[in-house]
Amino acid sequence: MIEWAGLAVSVILVGVAVGVSALLRLRLERDLIVASVRMAVQLALVGGVLALVIDADRSIWWSWLWVAAMVGYASDVAARRAPEVPGLRWLALGAFGVAAVVTMGVLFGLDVFPVDGRTVVPLAGMMVGNSMTATVLAGRRVLEEIGDKRDQVEARLALGQDSRTAARPYVRAALRSALTPQIETTKATGLVFLPGAMTGLILAGVDPADAVKVQAVVMFLVLGAAATTTTLVALGAASRLFTADHRLRLTLTADP
Amino acid sequence: MTRVESEPAIELDDVVVTRSGRRVLDHLSATFAAGRITAVAGPSGSGKTTMLRLVNRLSLPDSGVVRFRGSDVADLDPLALRRRVGMVFQRPTAFPGTVRANLAEAAPDTDGTYAAALEQAALDSALIDRDTAQLSGGELQRVCLARTLVTRPEALLLDEPTSSLDEDAALVFERAARALANGGTTIVWVTHDRAQLERVADAIYEIGRRT
Numbered sequence: 001m002i003e004w005a006g007l008a009v010s011v012i013l014v015g016v017a018v019g020v021s022a023l024l025r026l027r028l029e030r031d032l033i034v035a036s037v038r039m040a041v042q043l044a045l046v047g048g049v050l051a052l053v054i055d056a057d058r059s060i061w062w063s064w065l066w067v068a069a070m071v072g073y074a075s076d077v078a079a080r081r082a083p084e085v086p087g088l089r090w091l092a093l094g095a096f097g098v099a100a101v102v103t104m105g106v107l108f109g110l111d112v113f114p115v116d117g118r119t120v121v122p123l124a125g126m127m128v129g130n131s132m133t134a135t136v137l138a139g140r141r142v143l144e145e146i147g148d149k150r151d152q153v154e155a156r157l158a159l160g161q162d163s164r165t166a167a168r169p170y171v172r173a174a175l176r177s178a179l180t181p182q183i184e185t186t187k188a189t190g191l192v193f194l195p196g197a198m199t200g201l202i203l204a205g206v207d208p209a210d211a212v213k214v215q216a217v218v219m220f221l222v223l224g225a226a227a228t229t230t231t232l233v234a235l236g237a238a239s240r241l242f243t244a245d246h247r248l249r250l251t252l253t254a255d256p
Numbered sequence: 257m258t259r260v261e262s263e264p265a266i267e268l269d270d271v272v273v274t275r276s277g278r279r280v281l282d283h284l285s286a287t288f289a290a291g292r293i294t295a296v297a298g299p300s301g302s303g304k305t306t307m308l309r310l311v312n313r314l315s316l317p318d319s320g321v322v323r324f325r326g327s328d329v330a331d332l333d334p335l336a337l338r339r340r341v342g343m344v345f346q347r348p349t350a351f352p353g354t355v356r357a358n359l360a361e362a363a364p365d366t367d368g369t370y371a372a373a374l375e376q377a378a379l380d381s382a383l384i385d386r387d388t389a390q391l392s393g394g395e396l397q398r399v400c401l402a403r404t405l406v407t408r409p410e411a412l413l414l415d416e417p418t419s420s421l422d423e424d425a426a427l428v429f430e431r432a433a434r435a436l437a438n439g440g441t442t443i444v445w446v447t448h449d450r451a452q453l454e455r456v457a458d459a460i461y462e463i464g465r466r467t
Contacts, residue, residue: 153399154314159337159362160407169351245334247314250275256419 001006011036054117063117067124069103071096074128078136085139086240086254088233092135095232096128099225105129106224112217123221126197130222132231134178141174142237147252154248163242173239178230186219195219263325265290265411265442266311266341269322273306280306282319286461293433293443295457297450304446305346308413311444312341323412335349342404345415347420348396348466350388355379355399362406367398369406375403380434401432411442419448430456 014036020026053062074096077127079089104124106112113119146153149170189195198215202208241252262289273281280303288294296304309315310322312335322329329337351358359370374381379397388396397417404412416435418426426449433456437443448454453460 151345151347151349152351155343155345156361157314157349158312158338158345159403160335161361162335201380245313247316247334 013223034147048156050121054121056117058117060115060117060120062128063120066121068099070128070173071100074132076128078132078139080138081136085143085237086252088237088254089138091139091233091236093228094236095135095229096131098232099127099131099228100124102228103221107217107221126218127221127225130182131225132218134182134226135233137181137227138174138178138234139178139237142171142234143252144243145174146171146238146241146248157246157248163185163237163246166246167238167242171234176232179226182223183228185189186223188213189219263290263413264288266325266444267324267331269321269323269329271310271317271322272311273303273315273317275306275446279417281310283320286463287444288444288461289443289459290408290456292452293299293437293442293445293456294459294461295451295453296444296446296463299462300448304463305415307463308415308444308446309361311411311413312338312343314338314343315462316422336458338423340406340409341411341413342409343405344397344404344415344417348393350396350399352388352390354385354387355391355402356384357404358399359384362378362403369408370402373402373405376432376436378388378404378428391406394421394428398429398432401429405436409441411434411444414443414445416446416448418452426452 011045014032017032018029021027021032024113051065055190072093075089076094078083082088085091094212104127107123108120109114115125135142146167153166153170157163195215195218197218200210201214241249243249259287266288268284268286271281272279272286280301284303284307296307298304306315311315311324311329313332315330316318316330319336324332324337355374356365356370359365359373363369370384371381374384379395379398379402383391383395383399389398391399397420397451401417412433418429421429432442433445437458445456445458
């Protein structure tokens with residue numbers, strides 16, 4: 001356990017960052033202080049609410065409600081990050097929802113973790129948070145691929161291919177580029193960097209062997225979730241670029 | 257295939273197309289005879305490409321009717337229609353991979369379909385396993401023609417297919433198209449090239465000439 005005094009002392013490190021900024025005239029001092037204070041306040045608030053939600057005496061349904069809220073919020077963030085992708089809010093909502101059912105189903109249905117507020121909320125948070133970037137990337141890449149290769153897509157349609165078949169090579173390329181960063185991160189885990197969950201557990205005094213097992217499950221969770229969400233979003237986004245009678249829409253982007 | 261000279265293969269009847277507030281086709285009516293090459297000429301922006309795209313339903317008109325073999329294309333299955341009415345675009349749209357992979361995007365190779373398509377497109381059959389990245393512009397455009405022919409279309413829409421080719425490559429393409437028309441294929445050929453128009457056209461349709 002970290003003492004309040006220890007936490008206060010660690011603020012010195014923010015001071016170092018502010019000092020560097022001042023010394024080099026980066027004019028980031030104000031941003032650094034605002035970001036640090038904001039982070040601390042947000043974490044305190046979330047920590048307080050989480051303590052209530054995952055309290056052992058409280059119904060597990062509060063935890064699931066929290067997960068549902070996270071999924072809703074994440075889809076809103078995804079839509080705001082890539083407003084040009086048509087219908088991304090609903091696509092992401094569906095994709096995160098399905099990914100939550102699949103991943104939570106495996107982890108809890110097969111007794112990898114006990115169903116408990118302490119496991120449900122953080123694991124779902126890991127799942128949603130880590131697959132968000134890949135999801136946004138998948139939506140954007142589908143739009144770019146099909147937009148850039150419009151001539152080829154229409155040539156495929158002109159051969160009598162249905163829109164799903166015509167879009168497939170470009171959806172595939174988009175998915176590869178959306179998933180590659182996550183795969184590279186997974187490859188480098190343990191060698192290049194120690195992931196946050198494992199570091200946190202070790203700092204909190206958990207046996208490193210146990211921390212490693214938990215982290216491995218989290219990485220598998222993130223990979224599975226990223227693959228699920230990106231596939232659903234890429235397929236969904238691609239289908240919105242075509243009409244029901246297999247024509248490529250004249251304007252591919254949504255009005256932001 | 258039976259060649260019926262009097263029957264129009266393609267008809268556009270009072271077609272209007274508006275894009276971004278601009279009238280691209282303004283009450284256009286035209287007929288294209290079966291088994292002939294009809295060249296479509298007209299200034300840039302006169303809607304030649306738009307007109308072609310209406311025939312295979314890559315685009316829809318705001319009003320008016322487009323018919324293929326007497327049927328309103330709006331009533332036909334668009335995927336089946338596009339296999340009956342092939343299209344070759346202005347720039348070669350070869351897909352990455354071999355010529356064979358390109359042809360396979362149209363249909364599987366049954367009863368020597370690929371060999372026949374390559375021959376009709378005046379391509380050496382030895383090229384079939386060549387990567388399209390290694391082909392010249394003229395060869396690429398004829399790969400696109402061969403790919404279209406794999407579906408055995410009754411009509412071909414050619415959207416300035418030789419505009420990016422040198423003269424020799426254009427002449428090879430023209431001969432291939434002529435042989436197809438002689439075999440009964442209806443061809444609508446958009447071109448800017450007056451000399452080409454004189455060489456290839458059985459009939460000429462002028463679009464966008466407002467007097």
